[in-house]
Amino acid sequence: MRTVSRWFQRNLIRIYAVIAFTYLLIPVGYTVAFSFNDGGRSNLIWKGFTFDNWMNPCGAPEVCTALSNSIKIGFLATLFSTILGTMIAFAIGRHKFRGRSTTNLLIFLPMATPEIVLGASMLSLFLTLKINPGFWPTVIAHVMFCISFVVVTVKARIASLDPRLEQAAMDLYANEVETFRRVTLPLVAPGIAGAALLAFSLSFDDFIITNFNSGTMTTFPKFVYVSAARGIPPQANVIGSAMFIIALAVVILGQIVGRKRAVK
């Protein structure tokens, strides 16, 4: 009896970890498993194992159009929000100017505002400006809410940067531009890369704001939402699983590269 309780004590954290990870990963496991379901158009009940869905990921109508829209929007939103957000982060993190604290506060505002409100007001703004909802309004809306996250992420990295490194660069004959290019940027780069990944996943994932501003254009989340009424086709699971695997691969690759660099 005592040995059992002692074993329990010693392994408590492990048991807790297993339970927590199970809870976190069950939906992912479910998604991956049902991407192999021979379920036909509605993918709710397990009917048998098949590779067909993976062989033919664009099999369901519209799914690949929606996916390619999402990727295009995600790419553009990431590009613009990362560039603009990084510039804002440097301005706030490195320079003193009038209205800096106000800017800091305003940057947080989109993150604190309910998406449903943001989406609706963006739509009314576009309509007032006589711009029809569609691809570009969606991109603009995505850039708007991604910027805040980029600023916050990059700013944290800048704050952790020792200003003496830049002084050392200047001391070693690097002018302002060279100091930024050779020292500041490489050191802040991991933060910028992290911010870009975050921006992409936020944009790719977004449903509420997209739904208001995309008009008749479908994105992947919109596609899944609409088809949920009739049963989501297994191709959605295939794409979801593939996204998960790609993301996992990126993270693992990053770890390996990071470790190799440290060892070198």
Add this chain to the structure above:
Amino acid sequence: MSGISSARGDLRIDHVSKSYGDFTAVNDLSLTIPEGSFFALLGPSGCGKTTTLRMVAGLEEPTKGTISLGNTDITFTKPYQRPINTVFQNYALFPHLTIFENIAFGLRRRGIKDVKEQVEKALDLVELSHLSSRKPTQLSGGQQQRIALARAIVNRPALLLLDEPLGALDLKLRRQMQIELKWIQKEVGLTFVHVTHDQEEAMTMADTIAVMNEGEIEQLGSPADLYDNPKTAFVANFLGQSNLIKGTITGNDGDNHVVELFGQKISLAKNRSHAVDNSILAGIRPEKFRISRLATPTSGNILSGGKIEDVSYIGVSTQYQVLMPWGQELMVFEQNDDGVAPFNVGEDVNISWEAGFTFALRGDEDAEAGTEVNPEEIIEDDE
């Protein structure tokens, strides 16, 4: 060569002041640092020494005054235009670059294509050639310190600034690096300007020391000058320890003053007095004192009526606190080199010293100035 000044020569700091709002960090400082010397700026935290160094490096702009190198005014030029390099307090090695690239950084920025030979020479000088492909984080503190030095020296600057370069190292390594730095300075023949709060470090390495306090220079001279003949109570107490006794000049005897210290007459060389009138603080270093039992004959200056208050045996020497009749405790260091039995607490003794070791400060000075500084507490920089 993108606009880097090729100025060489003495560094001249001319009536330079630096204020931050109401706070004056450096106050009307004038200083000439001769080319090829090892110069130390010594002072406690907040005395303005780091600010002075940063103005020379170009990282701060003076509020007033000019800084020039040889005949070139560099007061407002950018750091990257000055032929001056710095070894930063925490080394500031670039963490994303290898040791080789760290050292090559300055050469590459000056447009030098073939850096390999010079970088390898610099690595050789600090004896770390085998680490050239490592990253800074994989090096120990002492190794990082040497790389920071190599990164600066490789550029052969007209002036090398060292900002508390040994502050983060442990005592043993610090001693070793002190000797090494001095050797390297001789080897490369560059002008070194060294900022430190550690008087021992300054005295070990520098040819000339400027002692700074509250934004001004208290005294400038060779280590021996400053130690043997300090001009102010701050210098007397900050560099080593001093016994400062209130007294009055009562007469003259050839080249000497006759000084009365609480009723006892001693002799003071006139050229060792920095007093402005008859009221003085007579100064004697603790190791200059000799203690003797009442019966023992003594020569030189003598103060009688002492009583041993405390004895601390510390190996090479024994430290005594001797209570004098006027209530002051004097500090005495006796070498443990002869057969005389150590004195015991409570013994009545006389104190004597060679008259020539006496120095004198202005009588209105605070005898405690500079004593309250604990170097271990102020390792962090004083920007």
